[in-house]
Amino acid sequence: MSQVDASQDDLMRLLIAVSHEDRRAFQQMYELISGRMYGVCLKLAGQRELAEEALQETFIQIWHHAREYHSDRGTPLGWMMTIARYRTLDLMRARKVRQHAGEEHLEHVEDQRAGPLDESLRSAGATQLTGCLDELSDVQRDSILLSYYKGLTHDELSQALSSPIGTVKSWIRRGLIALKRCLEK
Amino acid sequence: MRMTTERIESLAAEYVLGSLHGRARRRFERWMMESGRVRQEVWYWEQKLGQLSAEVPAVEPPKSTWRAIERRLWPQTADSVERAGSGLRWLWPSWSLVATAAAVVLAVLIVQQPVSAPQLSGAIVQADVSDPLWLVSESGPDRLLKLRSVAASAADTGKDYELWIVPEQGQPLSLGVIPAGGVHQVTLTDEARTALSQSRTLAISLEPVGGSPTGAPTGPILHVTKLYEL
Numbered sequence: 001m002s003q004v005d006a007s008q009d010d011l012m013r014l015l016i017a018v019s020h021e022d023r024r025a026f027q028q029m030y031e032l033i034s035g036r037m038y039g040v041c042l043k044l045a046g047q048r049e050l051a052e053e054a055l056q057e058t059f060i061q062i063w064h065h066a067r068e069y070h071s072d073r074g075t076p077l078g079w080m081m082t083i084a085r086y087r088t089l090d091l092m093r094a095r096k097v098r099q100h101a102g103e104e105h106l107e108h109v110e111d112q113r114a115g116p117l118d119e120s121l122r123s124a125g126a127t128q129l130t131g132c133l134d135e136l137s138d139v140q141r142d143s144i145l146l147s148y149y150k151g152l153t154h155d156e157l158s159q160a161l162s163s164p165i166g167t168v169k170s171w172i173r174r175g176l177i178a179l180k181r182c183l184e185k
Numbered sequence: 186m187r188m189t190t191e192r193i194e195s196l197a198a199e200y201v202l203g204s205l206h207g208r209a210r211r212r213f214e215r216w217m218m219e220s221g222r223v224r225q226e227v228w229y230w231e232q233k234l235g236q237l238s239a240e241v242p243a244v245e246p247p248k249s250t251w252r253a254i255e256r257r258l259w260p261q262t263a264d265s266v267e268r269a270g271s272g273l274r275w276l277w278p279s280w281s282l283v284a285t286a287a288a289v290v291l292a293v294l295i296v297q298q299p300v301s302a303p304q305l306s307g308a309i310v311q312a313d314v315s316d317p318l319w320l321v322s323e324s325g326p327d328r329l330l331k332l333r334s335v336a337a338s339a340a341d342t343g344k345d346y347e348l349w350i351v352p353e354q355g356q357p358l359s360l361g362v363i364p365a366g367g368v369h370q371v372t373l374t375d376e377a378r379t380a381l382s383q384s385r386t387l388a389i390s391l392e393p394v395g396g397s398p399t400g401a402p403t404g405p406i407l408h409v410t411k412l413y414e415l
Contacts, residue, residue, distance in 0.1 A: 023259075027251070030251055030254070034245075034246050034250070034251070035243035035244060035245050035246070036238075036241075036243045038243070038244050038245070038246040038250075039241045039242050039243045039244040040238050040241045042244050043241050048247075051246075052246060052247065052249075052250050052253075055246055055250055056250060056253050056254050056257065059254045060254060060257055060258060063258055072225070072228050073228050073231065073232075074228065074231055074232040074235060078231065078232055078235045078238075079231075081235055081238045082201075082231045082235055085203070085238070086203075089203045089206075093206055093207075129233060129236055129237070144202065145237070147202045147203055147204045148202055148203070148234055148237050149237070149241070151203050152204075153204065153206060154204060157204075172199065172202070172204055173195050173199070176194075176195055176198040176199070176202070177191065177194060177195055177198075179198075179233075180194060180198070180233075183233060
């Protein structure tokens with residue numbers, strides 16, 4: 001079974017076993033989802049070392065907190081991916097990733113309306129969220145996707161999109177509210 | 186601060202997005218602990234925005250990540266597994282030196298010999314040198330390991346080459362200093378022979394004249410080679 005094919009039922013079964021400290025189930029789960037999870041950590045952190053550490057922290061947290069999962073938190077995979085994002089963001093903030101260096105992903109912004117967001121992710125993002133991202137303005141959508149995929153802070157976004165920080169904050173805030181209204185329709 | 190619905194919505198969304206940070210993030214986490222309504226809102230966004238993760242291509246993490254997780258969760262078990270794992274572990278710090286400096290590759294050598302028991306043979310080669318540096322052969326009955334120099338050049342002044350068996354477990358066993366020219370023969374002890382027949386791995390390190398003063402490699406590992414059974 002490949003990582004992509006892992007069904008939520010399989011993961012649910014494994015997660016329950018992990019909550020009973022079943023190490024084999026834990027390893028099986030790692031084999032099923034670590035690739036997808038590492039992809040997200042790596043995209044967010046932009047560097048392998050930090051992404052690897054975040055992946056470790058995530059699985060350690062899953063081992064200790066498996067029994068805290070419940071269906072209100074989404075699918076088992078979604079819950080675990082959320083943990084991975086939070087751990088990566090924590091490490092990025094703790095290490096002050098990008099604060100002093102690493103501006104390379106921001107440099108080409110000035111000439112390009114598209115900004116530092118991969119085209120593939122922009123269009124992919126649009127197919128998710130039941131098309132609601134399409135209803136946002138370009139800057140609203142880009143600032144949300146840049147925060148989500150790259151973990152850019154308001155400061156970094158304001159540089160990346162060459163706009164004052166207050167403007168960026170309001171794009172995000174209004175964009176998210178508009179997104180929610182659309183999703184609720 | 187008053188929690189209007191809109192305020193909870195947007196703070197929860199920004200919390201999940203990650204754009205809420207520093208003190209505001211910690212303050213919000215306290216609200217989450219205090220309020221089920223705030224938590225519900227966070228979970229809502231985790232699920233909605235989480236769909237975006239599905240679009241990120243998977244990347245296989247390095248094997249070392251799983252081992253690190255095991256080591257951190259179960260230090261004792263993981264250690265014993267590692268001890269039983271590979272005697273090559275001590276090589277890694279020096280290995281990168283070899284890889285960049287010499288680009289060592291391995292080669293098989295077919296030597297015509299009447300054989301009764303399996304015998305080991307191989308070559309120590311270097312990528313940018315067309316001839317092997319040394320040819321290695323084992324003769325079973327008299328327990329001799331023979332190294333014939335072909336293209337090896339003398340070690341730097343004040344240095345010697347030292348030959349090692351890298352066992353599957355534990356520390357490398359010294360087979361003494363080897364000359365850059367001529368033929369060098371070593372009689373293998375029982376222990377050395379067993380170790381070599383199991384791991385079939387030899388290494389050469391650069392040591393002070395006369396060999397390592399400590400009994401373990403101290404200098405850079407110049408070559409590692411795996412021998413083949415004939």
